Amino acid sequence: MSVHEQNNNTTIPVVILSGFLGTGKTTLLKQWLQWSMEQGLKPAVVMNEAGEVNLDGQLLPADVAMKEMLNGCICCSMRGDFGLKLYELVQEEQPDIIYVECTGIAEPMELVDSITEISLYTNVVLTSIVTLADAKHLADLFIPDSGAERGTSNRKMMHLLKEQVRAAQLILLNKADLATVEQLEAVKLRLREWNAGARIEVTSHAKVEPELWRSCMDAKVSHTAAGKSNSSAGEHHHHHTHDAVTVWTYTMPRAVDSERFEQWLMSLPANVYRAKGIVSFTDTTKRYMFQFAYRATEFVPITPQGDVKDVIVVIGEQMDTAALEQSLQACE
Numbered sequence: 001m002s003v004h005e006q007n008n009n010t011t012i013p014v015v016i017l018s019g020f021l022g023t024g025k026t027t028l029l030k031q032w033l034q035w036s037m038e039q040g041l042k043p044a045v046v047m048n049e050a051g052e053v054n055l056d057g058q059l060l061p062a063d064v065a066m067k068e069m070l071n072g073c074i075c076c077s078m079r080g081d082f083g084l085k086l087y088e089l090v091q092e093e094q095p096d097i098i099y100v101e102c103t104g105i106a107e108p109m110e111l112v113d114s115i116t117e118i119s120l121y122t123n124v125v126l127t128s129i130v131t132l133a134d135a136k137h138l139a140d141l142f143i144p145d146s147g148a149e150r151g152t153s154n155r156k157m158m159h160l161l162k163e164q165v166r167a168a169q170l171i172l173l174n175k176a177d178l179a180t181v182e183q184l185e186a187v188k189l190r191l192r193e194w195n196a197g198a199r200i201e202v203t204s205h206a207k208v209e210p211e212l213w214r215s216c217m218d219a220k221v222s223h224t225a226a227g228k229s230n231s232s233a234g235e236h237h238h239h240h241t242h243d244a245v246t247v248w249t250y251t252m253p254r255a256v257d258s259e260r261f262e263q264w265l266m267s268l269p270a271n272v273y274r275a276k277g278i279v280s281f282t283d284t285t286k287r288y289m290f291q292f293a294y295r296a297t298e299f300v301p302i303t304p305q306g307d308v309k310d311v312i313v314v315i316g317e318q319m320d321t322a323a324l325e326q327s328l329q330a331c332e
């Protein structure tokens with residue numbers, strides 16, 4: 001009997017992948033999907049993207065069942081729809097495991113109730129919330145007297161990061177390759193203050209031992225384990241901390257010069273947290289998926305699945321999109 005058949009009469013683990021913009025959620029998901037399939041399991045994915053296009057989905061195997069939730073956040077505006085998508089995924093696919101990739105601005109604790117509710121109608125059970133944190137980004141935010149923690153914008157971001165960390169049973173302190181040993185230690189201490197109960201693993205490119213992945217399917221998350229008991233009344237917010245974050249999606253009318261485009265990315269202002277997209281260059285025939293996260297860029301040749309136009313998604317706060325568009329046009 002295959003693992004899939006064995007699982008039919010039991011529960012379907014749901015694993016939530018959370019973490020700020022560009023911390024490595026999709027990188028982890030790719031690895032865990034591969035392991036799932038190698039073990040004869042049938043995985044499925046709920047992919048939430050803040051922008052109008054499912055760019056992360058382009059990086060996953062085409063045969064993995066997926067429900068897309070675009071242009072919003074499953075922890076607030078799309079929360080009702082999230083339960084429905086989970087339900088549909090179970091009915092249509094009967095997967096062995098479901099991974100939920102949140103947007104980088106989601107508060108994962110908000111999903112616990114939705115999953116508990118849907119588990120009354122289907123055999124899903126939330127087994128783990130995994131939060132990824134960018135070691136270098138956090139180190140820069142935490143350095144005393146750098147001024148990074150000052151200002152409303154950073155305070156809001158800090159609150160969101162804290163919520164994501166507090167919700168987790170497993171925290172991956174990722175991008176360790178970009179941080180010093182001292183920075184890793186300092187960040188680890190702070191993560192421990194925020195969440196005393198979670199397991200913390202230091203990772204590069206979200207690489208973990210298969211054992212850790214297995215343990216994420218076996219556990220069970222209760223409301224208290226998900227940090228609800230940690231929330232003091234004084235810290236309760238009616239508005240989500242990410243309300244100020246906006247997404248600008250821009251369809252590229254034509255190919256751009258590769259060097260000028262890279263310069264454009266590197267000159268993006270500090271209020272831009274993340275950019276990604278698919279572009280064509282005038283100096284090469286291939287199309288590229290690009291990533292811009294915390295000042296680092298990556299370009300990977302891609303043949304998109306389906307009819308996907310060249311598109312750019314930029315996420316930040318109080319962005320001057322007219323100026324961004326103008327400077328982008330100068331790359332043509």
Ligand SMILES: Nc1nc2c(ncn2[C@@H]2O[C@H](COP(=O)(O)OP(=O)(O)OP(=O)(O)O)[C@@H](O)[C@H]2O)c(=O)[nH]1
Pocket residue numbers: 019020021022023024025026027028056102103104174175176177178203204205206274291292293297298
């Ligand atoms: N140097 C370094 N880069 C990494 C590491 N992990 C991921 N990256 C890169 O960081 C960028 C963002 O990674 P993703 O996996 O797309 O991050 P994400 O959390 O899914 O991002 P969002 O789509 O914003 O939610 C990509 O270019 C990755 O290749 C790491 O440990 N070290």
